[in-house]
Amino acid sequence: MIRAAAWLALGLLVAAPLAIVLAMGFGSVAPGVPPVRWPIGAEGWQGSLEAWSLLFADGYYLDAFLRALRLAALTATLCLVIGFGMALGIASARPERQLPLLALVLLPFWTGFVLRLSAWVGLLRDSGWINTVLLSLGLIEAPLALLYTEGAMLAGMVHGYLPFAVLPLTATLARRDLALEEAAADLGASPFTVFRTVTLPLAAPAAAAAFLLVFIPAAGEVVIPELLGAPDSILIGRAIWAEFFQTRDWPAAAALATALLAVLLLPVALYQRLARR
Secondary structure, eight states: OHHHHHHHHHIIIIIHHHHHHHHHHTSEEOSSSSOEEOSEETTEEOOOOHHHHHHHHOHHHHHHHHHHHHHHHHHHHHHHHHHHHHHHHHHHSOHHHHHHHHHHHHGGGGSOHHHHHHHHHHHHSTTSHHHHHHHHTTSOSSOOOOSSSHHHHHHHHHHHHHHHHHHHHHHHHHTSOHHHHHHHHHTTOOHHHHIIIIIHHHHHHHHHHHHHHHHHHHHTOOHHHHHHSOTTOOOHHHHHHHHHHTSOOHHHHHHHHHHHHHHHHHHHHHHHHHHHO
């Protein structure tokens, strides 16, 4: 009974919406609500491949795809590097201090997401704190163009997704067998060698999971590029949002969303295959 209920919930909440979006991608734009002509009609198949052809014929969407994947990979890598150090520090702390340290990692989630991004706007704008301090110290003669750049997007995305990397790494590193590290040190291994040959391999599965936990949502991010990115730096998430709510081309938006989902399923499938091995 429980298994049947779980499959029913997955069917209604996951499979059915995905099927609707997939079918919508084969439709064509039409007036009304929703602004799409469904591919299946009274006379049989009436589908259109026009929305899918945009993915290959229009370099605008391909550039948005590649830019989003590159920025997501860079964000996940930085979160993994920074988060590994934070997780190792938390896991190595005394047990009574680990929970307060984890609470500090989760503290940004206790405030609104848009409010946290607005703080970055205050830091990075021409009259913001960073430029004001640099000007007052005489290190620069004119304000630096920090806001509405790819660097600003990257900073906002690392700040927003860093806890997703810290938590799985902390859970794994806190359970590691310290006797293995002590044995390697007793055999003459340096601290770096112990980290490279013992600690890092033990945390490799958690590191892969942390990378995916950051990479997947970062690839489709909409809010951060909208607030911190340049107007001409379009990521695929912003392109999908624009097709849905600005141009009201739902078939194109559905095709883009389906293609993004298919691309993001590839690293998940690879991770599961490696985990089974």
